[in-house]
Amino acid sequence: MRDFQLPGRSPVRTTGVMAATSHSLSTHAALEMLRAGGNAVDAAICASAVQAVVEPQSTGIGGDCFVLYCPDGTDKVIALNGSGRAPGAASIERFRAMGMEEVPTYGPHSVSVPGAIDAWDRLIRDHGRKTLAEVIAPAIHYAEKGYVVHDRVAFDWREAKALLEQDIHSAAIFLREGRALEAGETHVQPALAATLRRVAELGRRGFYEGPVAEAIVARLQELGGLHSLDDFAAMRCDYVTPVSIDYRGYRVHQMPPNNQGLTALLALNILAQDDLSSLEPHGARRFHLEVEAARLAYRERDSRLGELDRSSPVIEALLSKDHAAGLRRKISMERAMTDLPEVELKRSDTVYISVVDEDRNAISFINSTYHSFGSGITCPSTGVVLQNRASSFRMDPNHPNALAPGKRPMHTIMPGMLTRAGRAVMPFGVMGGDYQPMGHVHFLTNVLDFGMDVQSALDSPRLFHSEGSIKAERGLSDATARELRALGHKVEEAQEPFGGGQAVWIDWELGTLTGGSDHRKDGMASGY
Structure with a gap:
């Protein structure tokens, strides 16, 4: 509460x-x-x-x-x-x-x-x-x-x-x-x-x-x-076939490439190997692990995603548990990684x-x-x-997102859906261009690992690693920022908020709906 x-x-x-x-x-x-x-x-x-x-x-x-x-x-x-x-x-x-x-x-x-x-x-x-x-x-x-x-x-x-x-x-x-x-x-x-x-x-x-x-x-x-x-x-x-993974007993569904939704699934697969609930929800160790998992997932996105056929081996390879385990081994809980290509944060409305x-x-x-x-x-x-x-197209003919006649570009906008035991549980989404995969991960882990309701999960402070530093919303505490710097991260104040999101949770046992809408936008959740 x-x-x-x-x-x-x-x-x-x-x-x-x-x-x-x-x-x-x-x-x-x-x-x-x-x-x-x-x-x-x-x-x-x-x-x-x-x-x-x-x-x-x-x-x-x-x-x-x-x-x-x-x-x-x-x-x-x-x-x-x-x-x-x-x-x-x-x-x-x-x-x-x-x-x-x-x-x-x-x-x-x-x-x-x-x-x-x-x-x-x-x-x-x-x-x-x-x-x-x-x-x-x-x-x-x-x-x-x-x-x-x-x-x-x-x-x-x-x-x-x-x-x-x-x-x-x-x-x-x-x-x-x-x-x-x-x-x-x-x-x-x-x-x-x-x-x-x-x-x-x-x-x-x-x-x-x-x-x-x-x-x-x-x-x-x-x-x-x-x-x-x-x-x-x-x-x-x-009509296409969604891509999905199991996370904490739920099924998380995303659009397949040419959509970047798979990036969030890969990051969740990396994080699934840790007991996040044992960490402070707004503490440095939680944010460090989340940021590092996202950086690895974005590297894969930037080099391997474009308009792919659903049968592409790239999709199965990126979503495999072995691949996620290999990426998790690259993360140290004591020091930030220094050998990853930088993500240039492109905002979208x-x-x-x-x-x-x-x-x-x-x-x-x-x-x-x-x-x-x-x-x-x-x-x-x-x-x-x-x-x-x-x-969004690349001018490298060998890149999966290379420009070509009649081709779809790699897309940032991602709707999400959570299901469990044969039923829909939650349509959800977080806007914000390149931030969206990390936004989905932060929101879902807030709900599924830290037990937040949908509004609290949306209100939670956000950050993103881009161009050599963590850009953090003002809601991040000074103490957490100091601890992140001690782990080797450069931390700067974000110039504007990250994205905005909405979600509706379906409680089948109680017969209720719970909705949330992000304070970073002008919206609201409402029902009857």
Whole structure:
């Protein structure tokens, strides 16, 4: 139980339904959809669509999504890969001929074909109860009538001002008299509302064919992009087989590569060899072990992951217990490792959504345009902000994440799902770009090893090893920081919080749901 004299909040507890998102308007929309007879799928897509309007820096219909879904509360985990691909004309040779030695972080060549709308359309047709038009109606309302900018949204918006200034149309829509909007101001997006209305009427065809696709492709080509109408028309999401491991008697499920979810599973396999519960939950030895396991897992990610076939031997090799045991032997509890390549922490602005309905359908849903405001490019007539997922590609033809025509880039956004004994137990996720695998590990070990409730597990201070030092949130105690330095770590204060997360725990014995939403964002968990 938390200390009620300290800042914080209790988890939300209900018996019927629960929705947890990073924005209060999104959580409210999800609950209204559930009250109107929708299921968890309808509610999650509704919430995501609302956030595509009210968190424009974090997500949008110009981005991608991934989904893990347990129908009827079973442990049958359905995984949908809604990530887009590189243009058919994009290749390492073509980029080098254009003078590029790496894929740009922003601009037209950072844009992969958006996959979100195709995934929403497919998921709701296969597993929803409502129509796409019904589900995205609240988003259309906020785009047309306006919404109030929330505090974390405004914080991120200010950070992206320089990027928005580089695109005349992004500046026109998202800057007011040359400045980012501030918390408490209202914002409308009429062009985006018109696009959403077309999607409501025509489904995926409204986005990938006709005037919307034509306008987006024309804008990208105007800027030198290699995208074509055929690239958009060919966009299709895919049902895939999740990857999973056993941890402390539970089954942890992640998306397979091209997703980085396997990184979290590898780190958990390393940590499973220690009795974490014997350590202080916010002590130096716990954080040291967690950081070192994550550094080893990220090394494997950076060298071995990309768009892999499910039968790839790399997946089985990375998840083997022997491999984890070999990596664990590299960790000393007395001294930090000094021979690992550095992870460059790339932040992303993403929305993650957990929903469980009365039938215990449980969905773990994540949607993103990657960096804040994605590529920085907005199509003016459609209001669509385009993602910069292609910037993750490598220009090394021998790397598994090498750029190639029609290929999916390695993706950071990770939905998680926990199951046990034939039942769904918890849809969960932690946003934050490269931080996400470590975020999943920190959250899960908080819950499963240290017995924290979902809200306390999300509130727990976070850190990440990047570019030669541990970047620690201010919640880390001075004493723990001193002990980490004594182990050979350089410890610095993080310049901004790490990610944000949501989760819903299903207690089958008590018949209850417990939800949590991260204080690092503007959201909330709520239910009835």
